[in-house]
Amino acid sequence: MIETFELTKKYDEKAVVNNLNMKVESGEIFGFLGPNGAGKTTTMKMLLGLVHPTSGTGKVAGFDIIKQVLDVRRSCGVLPDPAGFYDNLTARQNLKFYGSLYDLDDDDLKKRVDATLDLVGLKDAKDKKIGKFSKGMKQRFGVAQAIVHDPQVLMFDEPTAGIDPQGAEDFRVLMRQMKERGKTVFLTSHVMPEVEAICDHIGIIVNGEMKICGNVDELVDQYSRRQGYQLKLRVKDIDEDVVRNSLKSIVGVISIARNDGFFLVNAKEDVSEDVSRSIIREKGVITELESYRPSLNEIFLNVTRPTGGC
Ligand SMILES: Nc1ncnc2c1ncn2[C@@H]1O[C@H](COP(=O)(O)OP(=O)(O)O)[C@@H](O)[C@H]1O
Ligand SMILES: [Mg+2]
Structure with a gap:
């Protein structure tokens, strides 16, 4: 539904969006993440024809x-x-005005205005003046205005910035409803839990370049492949040196550290099965073995670190 091919925007010879290739499937919610100045808004403006690539x-x-x-x-x-x-x-009068900018006859427009206000949860506020609306209600009205002409794609730039937690939650519910109606949603954000909660796919852009893209599991996997997989292991009935030696001999293991009674294993791939086999072979007992899964926030912070990250 949205696709870019080597999309580039330069200001004064500096590329603020650099050869961006991106694909957003129909009916998904795509989260476009990046630190301030990464090029998110510029990308969105190019997609809408507001900035010329x-x-x-x-x-x-x-x-x-x-x-x-x-x-x-x-x-x-x-x-x-x-x-x-x-x-x-009022909300109704405002939305009627915006709706009239599209080719809809009066009857259609009236129906759409009412249905749209119902949909965004402003049923009881249709005849209230917008000036009396709370910030959250204004945001709902903003969504109503965005969808009154029944578009296929919704593009929202930092939609929950400055909205209180309840308003932000209401917005997430609304976005899921949009998805259920088959809309494609493209939004920028830097609120990680929000993105994790509603987005099917996520792309992280830094200095105009897409660093990592996929669903949350794919991001974790891509990140782990670059940074190494982490395992936490606790054993008993086995000598520490024996554990170290058997872990060292596993292909893919990069380092072994000791912390708070645990062995921390860093490896190029997921070696948990090899680890348990080698401990059992040495007649040790594993009391705990868990892979460490980085959070989206951790991935974001690492990928966007000014030093380059992964
Ligand atoms: N009209 C413009 N002229 C010059 N530089 C711009 C212009 N618009 C954006 N920029 C620069 O492009 C970079 C990306 O901006 P932007 O797309 O707004 O980033 P984001 O939305 O990710 O915060 C920033 O360094 C910004 O200063
Ligand atoms: Mg922006």
């Missing part, structure tokens, strides 16, 4: 982002700036 191109909903900008825009819903709503008009 220096080179490369892309497609949104089957339309070329350079040659078919109007079709792309009609296929997309974006969150507007809440400051742009008319405070003196």
Whole structure:
């Protein structure tokens, strides 16, 4: 549903988005992550035809982002700036105005406005003035405005920034509903638990380059392959030197450390089966053996570290 081919944007010869190749499947929620200044907003603006790429191109909903900008825009819903709503008009009046910008006849428009406000949870606030809305309600209204013309793709830039935890949770529920309705959601964020909770796929961009991309399990796997797999092992009825020697002889083991009664094994691949076999062969008893799984936050911090990370 969204695809880029070597998409590049340079400002003053500096590439802020650099040969980006990315694919977002239809009906998924894709989380586009990266530190401030990584190039997320610039990428999104290029996808919407608001910034002209220096080179490369892309497609949104089957339309070329350079040659078919109007079709792309009609296929997309974006969150507007809440400051742009008319405070003196009600939610219904506001949404009717935005909806009238699309080719809908009056009856259709009326139905869509009502249905959309119901969908985003503003059923009881339809005739309330937007100026009286809380931040969370304004955000819901923003989603209503984004979807009133029933677009296939939703592109939200930092949608939960500045929203309280309840508002952010409501937003996540709404995004899942959008997905159930077959929409494709592309959002930028740097709130890791949120991304982990709702995104099917995640891409992390640093200095305009995609560093790592996949579902959470794939990210963990890619990261572990580069950083090494970690194992935590506790044994009894076996001599420490014997343990060390047998672990050392396992192919793929990089280092062995001792911490708080545990052996910490760093390896190029998942060696847990070889580890348990070798301890049992030496007549030792394993009381604990667990692979260490890095969190998305840990992966993000490492990948985005200014020193280069992995
Ligand atoms: N119009 C512009 N002119 C010059 N530099 C820009 C412009 N827009 C963005 N940049 C630079 O491009 C980089 C990426 O910005 P942006 O896409 O907004 O990052 P993000 O959304 O990931 O925080 C930043 O270094 C920013 O200063
Ligand atoms: Mg941004």
